[in-house]
Amino acid sequence: MRASRSRRHLSQLELAVRAGTTQRHISFIENGRSTPGRALVARLADSLALPLRERNGLLLAAGYAPVHPQRDLADPALAPALEALDHILTGHMPYPAIVVDRHGDLVAANDAFAVMTEGSDPALLGPRANILRLALHPAGMAPRIRNFPQWARHVIEALREEQRRNPDDRLAALHDELAAYVPEPAGGGGPESLLGFTVPMELDSVSYGRLRLMTTVAVFATAADVTIAELKLEAFLPADRATADALRQDA
Incomplete structure (x- = not known):
């Protein structure tokens, strides 16, 4: 609990006020x-905004059974959620x-995602491919991302922030691997180097030419299962009219 509190820059007093208890x-x-x-324990988990996996860990540390199940994606109980995603x-x-x-x-992708992976090394594709590695690896999408340094820094910073808030050994190793593919940002930097929503991916496509795509991420806000709570749906949207028209032409 101390580690989670420190990562969120909360004092004992701040956590106590949030959880309805005392600093002592x-x-x-x-x-x-x-x-x-x-x-x-439940109030502390809420106050720390812990993901379900860590809530279970906090309960176990306090001597209680975890309350959030963690099922395999093939479990029939998760079928309604997967159908909704599909x-x-x-x-x-x-x-x-x-x-x-x-x-x-x-975990899943629609048919339009193929336009983003064309030309990538087959070794980076296939079932359970890692999308972050596919995007930044020199044999993946990286050579076709025209604004790779700016866009890749956005990916790396998001991964670093996730690792800071919710440490995970595999995420840490992935961050170190991917960071080696990304050049350090040049000094200065104007609006075009900003991170976040304002940085679209500029992707060269064999089928459609230059595409400019921005992303949105959605999660299940009320998930009670650890596996479902950790799924993210990333949707790519056209950042200009030319991209929208190009992707619609075969629809």
């Missing part, structure tokens, strides 16, 4: 002098859209 109690919990009840992927046509897990491994 928080101190005793962190020092192992007091064991919180299940209700307080419906969204299909409805997003003719624009690319994908579903990835917390490590960036591909």
Whole structure:
């Protein structure tokens, strides 16, 4: 709990106020002098905005059974959620859209996503391909991303922030691998080097020429299953009229 609190830059007093307890109690919990009840553990998890995986870990550390199941994607209980995702992927046509897990491994994609992967090394594709590696690897999409340094920094910074808030050994190793593919930003930098939503991907396509795509990310806001809560749907949208017209021409 102390580690999660520190990563979120919260003092013991701030966490205590959020969770409806005292700073003294928080101190005793962190020092192992007091064991919180299940209700307080739930309030602490809410106050720290912990993902479901870490909420289970906090419960286990306090001596309670985890409450959030973690099922395999093939479990029939998850079928309704996967069907909903498939419906969204299909409805997003003719624009690319994908579903990835917390490590960036591909879970599902619509047919339009093929325009983004053309020319990539087959070794980077296939079932459970890692989309982050595919995007930044020199044998993947990187040679066709015309604004690669700016766009790739956005990917790296997002991965670094996720690793800071929710440490994971595999994410840490992936960050180190991918960071080696990305050049350091030049000094200065104008508006074109800004990170975030204002940086579209400028992708050269064999079929459609230059495409400018921006992205949105959606999650299940009320998921109670760890596996479903960690899925992200990334939808690519045209950043200009030319891109929209090009992708619609075969629709």
